Amino acid sequence: MDTISFAAAGISVSVDLRIGHIADLTIRTDGRELKPLHRAPWIDEPEAALPDSLPQGTRWLSGDFLCAPFSASDVEPAPLHGWPANSRWHPVESAAIPGGWRARLRLEKTVMGATVEKILTLRDGHPFLYQEHAFIGGAGELPAAHHPMTVMKTGGRIAYSPKRLALTPGASLEPDPARGRYVLAYPAKTTDLTAFPRTDGGVYDLTRYPADGAAEDFIVLVEADHAGPGWTAVARAAESDLFLVLKNPAELPVTMLWISNGGRDYAPWNGRHRGVLGIEDGRTAVGHAASLGDNTLKALGVPTSFSLRSGGAVTFRHVLGGLPLQSGSDAPRDVATEPDLLRASFPDGRTASVPFDGAFLDGVG
Template identity: 65%
Template structure:
């Protein structure tokens, strides 16, 4: 395993170069060390103890990684979530800047003929990782998604930028009760995230993550047209912090939530993958072929792939951050301007340093 670590004042991020996953992220804030990202419990176990057919991206499952395509690679042969999530990256540049650190990495594989670069930026005293991915050249089209994962020991509360609706697929991730379990209705749909159809009737609240709900669920949130950044905020109860994930909705119009809380009984999950939430911002349907063909999101007017082409460059950006939080309630509003992020909850507001130009809100979308 090869790890590349970058640091700025108050933050460090490590990338596992064997698969392109963020192996660790540490934010120093308020005298505390916050570690907002997940690391699979089997990572340090001998490879021979894990199923032989397990993709390398699952063997090394951690933090966040780029999916290209998202889910099945059924157009160009590659493992689940594509080569960016399963194969080696090289450091092409890594150096201190006037206000932090910037590092660039290149995927050894090409994706649909395109060269893929990852650019990570840290800024002094900013509790955020700023990410950009660039696809140069290639042919056809590619679906993409970020795959940040966090884990909780005591559950958490969620809040989101405005969404048009939430929907599940036709089939659950684990339909066989001998292998796992789920709690949401499939298919299901709701415009009220606090009342989503449940498998057994009634509704469930997508803004609450409860540790007693043993489940493997997957639900897609479609961004509303609100003119600001798309964001997800998770107040982790036991950890006493707030995880923030941000995007430009014009680039990544959906947020897919993966609730993995002891809902798979087979190896390597074995009921021990607990308290995990994936907050997966993407431009995708499930599977490469579905993303570039007809799919339910396209019928809703939602883009599910980027077009690639010789001489073209396609890029998109994403942000992950963490700050201390007491009281356990996520913000009701998140706005960014003038180098600050303002969070509002009830009658209180607070601000943190933020590169408010990074997500390019209101600018033309690449590709």
């Protein structure tokens, strides 16, 4: 079995068990089907058409997945983003619960000696996938992140919970112009998300997608101190929907944006990976070794790894969801949660409220 699927009223999920990616999230509401997650264009192509060196997580790139570590696996040998993103997961249980469905999966391999579990919960009438990951046992420091990706045919608008700072690492993803291109300055930083420095001396608006032509870029947003969850909201123009990603900032203090809009010219990307935005909430720097050593985020007081412990467990939670929007709607100015609902408030004064498990991100329930 390569896929497991399950559902609750108004929502369904499929997981690619080969690599643990959330292959599909479908939300049914107001007579519509919302499918906010991305699926790589080469997934259905034959193996012979793809590079032999391609990591399995890139070969079957889709939806959302766990990175442990995030980026380079240069402490314990593993592919890019670690074994959770590149190797098989096994269903432990998948069954109805009162008012919904819950599935628990276990990674075939261990990470730093830890058993890794993925707990996915759907609730009737909630347009959200509630995710929890657990590292059971093990030893050492481990950076980790989620890697949800959405895609926009004609772009969209993006809003965020308050951020303290936005910064790029020391080098771009594609420094060789024969292989790709980028537009952001590296390294650079700003507190104004509408005016991040570009390599040409201009500024890039991180609240619009795309803000420029073909490019491959990566930027880190550091959460500010504020009440409530951390969140990112993407109003997809052509799709007329709102993709929502929520976290507990105490667990996942950074949000990393992967802007992938035709900026890679080599296989399997071939300039066709367009309109994709990764919203990668984590506790990490870029790479395992970098996360353990001195880094810019640590200097700002931001933790960049979890401490595994023998006989104990490290867990963190994350939420993905979506709402229908009217064509051309803007991103919300605010997203707030209460015990039983989530409310998005828009610049034109409208609000949208939907059922939400307000205790979930606090580790309750």
